[in-house]
Amino acid sequence: MTEPQMPEGPFSGGCQCGAIRFHALALRDNPHVCYCRMCQKATGNLFAALVGVLHENLTWTRGKPAEFMSSDQAARGFCGNCGTSLYYRSIGGPHVSMSIGAFDEPEKIALWYQLGLEGKHPSLFHLNEIEEAGTTEAAMPEDAAVIRISNHQHPDHDTDAWTPRPGVLP
C-alpha cells in the first residue's frame, strides 16, 4: 500500500483551554497510532495518535507544556491547566511526537501505521459495527446549545489574545 501524502505546513494547534499553543512548520513522515500500555495510560485512551515534528520546526507560541518523565527514556507533555495530552518525546531524539488530536485540523493528517499491537484494544477490530448515536446536535440538542453558548475550548485557530478558564483543584 502506498503511503498517503503528508500535508504541507505550517500547522497550528494547542490544548483545550488555550493556555498552550504551538506552530509546526512541517511534519515528519511518521504519523501513527501506538497501542502500547505506556501510551494508553499516558493518554487515558486506547491509543496515542502521534506525528513527529523536528525540534527546529516546533515553536510554542503561547505557554509551555508541563512534562512527566514516563521513563528515563521518554517525557510526555501536557497542559497543566486543562490536561490535554500534547506530546511524547524520546530524550535526546531529533523530534517531538505531537498528539494529532491537538492540532487545529487533525483531519488533514492521514495516518501511516500502527505500533504496539500487543496492546490493541478489542473494540478497535470492530468499531464500524457498534451502534451509532448520531451527532451531538441530533442526540443531545439542548446540551449542544449549552456547549455552544458556554464553550471554554480555545477555537481551532490562533487568537491574538486569550484568557484560559482556570482549572480547579477539587
Add this chain to the structure above:
Amino acid sequence: MTDYFTGGCQCGAVRYRVAGPVRHASICNCRMCQKALGNLTAPFVSFQAPVEWTRSRPTLFRSSMRVQRGFCNQCGTPLTYQRGDMPISLTIGSLDRPNVVVPTVELARDNRHPVIGHIDELREESQGATDEERDILAILRSYQHPDQDTEAWTPGGGQ
C-alpha cells in the same frame, strides 16, 4: 460477587475504584472530546456505583457550563468527563484492565477522523528492537504506576 474496576493516571498520583456493572461505555469523536484528550477519539465508561477516589483526586477543567473534565495535574493523564450531576465517566485507557470494557455506542461519527473507519488497514509495524536495544530497555526505569492498586506509591518522573 461484585466485580471491581480499578485504574488511575500514568504516574499513580490519582487512583480510583468502582464497583461493576458497567452502566454505559462509548467512544466519542466530537471536537470537544478530541481536543480535551489531544486524540482522535475519546473512549469513556460509566458505572451505576459511585467512583471512589482511593488516592488523591483529579484536577477539573470546565470545558463548558455543564461539563467538567478531570486529569492528573502531575502527569496529565485525562481521567474523567462529568456532565452536571450525571455519574462520572472514566477514560477507558486509564483503567488497569482496559480490555474488559468494550464501547457499545459511538458518538459524533460525523466528526470521525478519516483513519478511524479503517484503523485495521494501517501497516503494522513492530518496534524492531535489537537484542542490544532490548537489554537497554530492560534496565530503563519506568515511572508508570503498575496496573493494580499499590499500598504505598511515590510518583516519580515529574518535572
